[in-house]
Amino acid sequence: METSNITRRRITEYLLEGKRFDSRKLLEYRNIEIESPVSNKAEGSAFVRIGKTEVAAGVKLGVSEPYTDSEDLGTLVTTVELSPLASERFELGPPKIEAIELARVVDRGIRESGFIDFNKLCIKSGEKVWTVFVDIYPLNDDGNLIDASSLAAVAALQNAVMPKYNEKTERVEFGKWTSKKLPLTEHMPLTLTLHKISRSIILDPCREEEDAQETRVSFAISPKGKDCMINAMQKGNESALTQDEISKMIDTAVEEWKKIYPAIAEKIKKVTAR
Amino acid sequence: MIKMAYTKRFDGRAFDELRKMKVKIGVVPRADGSALFSFGDTIAIAAVYGPRPLHPQHMQNPEKGVLRVNYDMLPFSVTERKKPGPNRRSSEISKVIEWALSPAVRIDEFPNTVVDIFIQVLQANASTRCAAINAAAIALAHAGVPMNELVGAVSIGKIDKSIVADLIKEEEDYEDGEGATDMPMAFTSRSNKLCLLQLDGKISGEELKEAIKAGEKACKKVYAEQKKALKMVKE
Numbered sequence: 001m002e003t004s005n006i007t008r009r010r011i012t013e014y015l016l017e018g019k020r021f022d023s024r025k026l027l028e029y030r031n032i033e034i035e036s037p038v039s040n041k042a043e044g045s046a047f048v049r050i051g052k053t054e055v056a057a058g059v060k061l062g063v064s065e066p067y068t069d070s071e072d073l074g075t076l077v078t079t080v081e082l083s084p085l086a087s088e089r090f091e092l093g094p095p096k097i098e099a100i101e102l103a104r105v106v107d108r109g110i111r112e113s114g115f116i117d118f119n120k121l122c123i124k125s126g127e128k129v130w131t132v133f134v135d136i137y138p139l140n141d142d143g144n145l146i147d148a149s150s151l152a153a154v155a156a157l158q159n160a161v162m163p164k165y166n167e168k169t170e171r172v173e174f175g176k177w178t179s180k181k182l183p184l185t186e187h188m189p190l191t192l193t194l195h196k197i198s199r200s201i202i203l204d205p206c207r208e209e210e211d212a213q214e215t216r217v218s219f220a221i222s223p224k225g226k227d228c229m230i231n232a233m234q235k236g237n238e239s240a241l242t243q244d245e246i247s248k249m250i251d252t253a254v255e256e257w258k259k260i261y262p263a264i265a266e267k268i269k270k271v272t273a274r
Numbered sequence: 275m276i277k278m279a280y281t282k283r284f285d286g287r288a289f290d291e292l293r294k295m296k297v298k299i300g301v302v303p304r305a306d307g308s309a310l311f312s313f314g315d316t317i318a319i320a321a322v323y324g325p326r327p328l329h330p331q332h333m334q335n336p337e338k339g340v341l342r343v344n345y346d347m348l349p350f351s352v353t354e355r356k357k358p359g360p361n362r363r364s365s366e367i368s369k370v371i372e373w374a375l376s377p378a379v380r381i382d383e384f385p386n387t388v389v390d391i392f393i394q395v396l397q398a399n400a401s402t403r404c405a406a407i408n409a410a411a412i413a414l415a416h417a418g419v420p421m422n423e424l425v426g427a428v429s430i431g432k433i434d435k436s437i438v439a440d441l442i443k444e445e446e447d448y449e450d451g452e453g454a455t456d457m458p459m460a461f462t463s464r465s466n467k468l469c470l471l472q473l474d475g476k477i478s479g480e481e482l483k484e485a486i487k488a489g490e491k492a493c494k495k496v497y498a499e500q501k502k503a504l505k506m507v508k509e
Contacts, residue, residue, distance in 0.1 A: 068354065217471070230478070243468070
């Protein structure tokens with residue numbers, strides 16, 4: 001159901017006093033759980049739960065022709081389907097803008113961080129390269145699907161192994177795997193989305209909080225040596241931001257990333273190990 | 275081999291220099307308002323229809339008017355033919371343009387109506403969404419849609435270590451040194467607020483803040499062009 005105006009107002013008032021309905025701090029995430037695999041038929045897969053928000057992501061590999069401007073690089077295709085299974089707000093049918101934007105924001109975070117080593121996904125330059133398909137399925141929507149989907153995608157990639165490729169028939173032998181992992185780098189991205197509600201900035205909104213939001217800014221950040229780099233960003237929604245507000249949001253995103261990243265990265269690696 | 279740092283731009287512009295801007299108003303006489311905007315050889319046209327009744331009716335908002343943007347590129351606007359019709363990229367760009375223009379437009383006084391903006395990129399050499407926003411803002415003003423202010427957009431880039439304004443394709447594809455970071459952004463003309471921000475690449479928080487400051491400056495130059503063109507309209 002749509003969140004009522006009275007609930008939105010109450011959320012806004014509460015936040016101004018530094019309070020949230022579930023007694024979390026403004027920049028505090030709900031409990032994050034990661035499981036792997038979802039399906040033993042996938043090259044890699046993972047479940048992510050952030051509070052009651054639940055997302056499954058899977059990686060399958062295919063062989064395709066490279067793009068003409070990058071003849072020896074593998075390719076990435078990211079899709080999100082907002083199935084009516086996950087929320088009464090979603091409908092069957094071709095993807096709407098919400099699903100398209102979500103998939104593209106997740107895609108950019110992974111692509112731009114350099115997490116996938118596309119150089120190593122070339123089979124025959126100019127003719128055949130591996131395509132990494134990342135399919136993301138929210139299973140329960142209780143807000144913050146951007147962060148949850150990105151996390152599930154990254155965990156599924158971390159879990160992925162290369163399927164067998166038959167050099168003679170030039171075909172993939174699906175269902176048979178090699179011992180080789182999908183080539184990844186140390187730049188594993190983590191996406192944090194800051195939501196602005198009146199004068200408050202919060203992380204990890206639940207559904208009602210997200211409905212009260214005026215604007216959101218997503219940051220995909222990955223490690224760079226001892227520091228970090230911002231790889232992708234997206235400002236969503238109608239309300240505009242002052243220079244001060246955006247500067248503060250950038251600082252907050254980087255600070256919070258530094259706090260939570262090491263534990264989450266370690267958890268992903270542990271859970272997805274084969 | 276020592277790679278050269280990016281100290282001189284491919285087309286010889288200064289780092290904060292935009293390509294030559296061109297504005298033409300009323301390019302689609304049928305529409306309620308229209309404009310062409312170009313950054314060098316990136317050309318976009320926008321046509322505005324409305325406020326008019328929104329159909330289907332169930333999409334109407336009885337509290338305020340709705341802004342609806344449709345951005346697309348001509349199949350022959352790019353090197354490799356773009357398949358006609360909407361795709362995921364154009365859907366997303368349409369949406370972020372809608373968000374960017376919303377703060378400036380006062381259609382809350384027109385319940386159950388829609389203001390439609392149709393944008394076509396005629397020729398592309400990077401920064402097409404920025405040219406699209408600039409054309410759309412002028413077209414909205416030309417259509418007489420009530421507005422608080424205008425919106426100007428520019429793509430800011432970090433090419434290797436340098437912050438540059440208004441990227442061209444070669445800069446977007448730059449791979450040496452620290453590579454290219456592309457940051458399309460838009461600011462409202464009077465309240466000076468950031469209403470579009472996207473980013474892809476590799477950049478630190480401090481550099482990003484610097485880039486946003488450069489963006490605000492660059493958008494002022496766009497606004498000056500937009501205002502100049504609108505003042506010349508006699509109707």
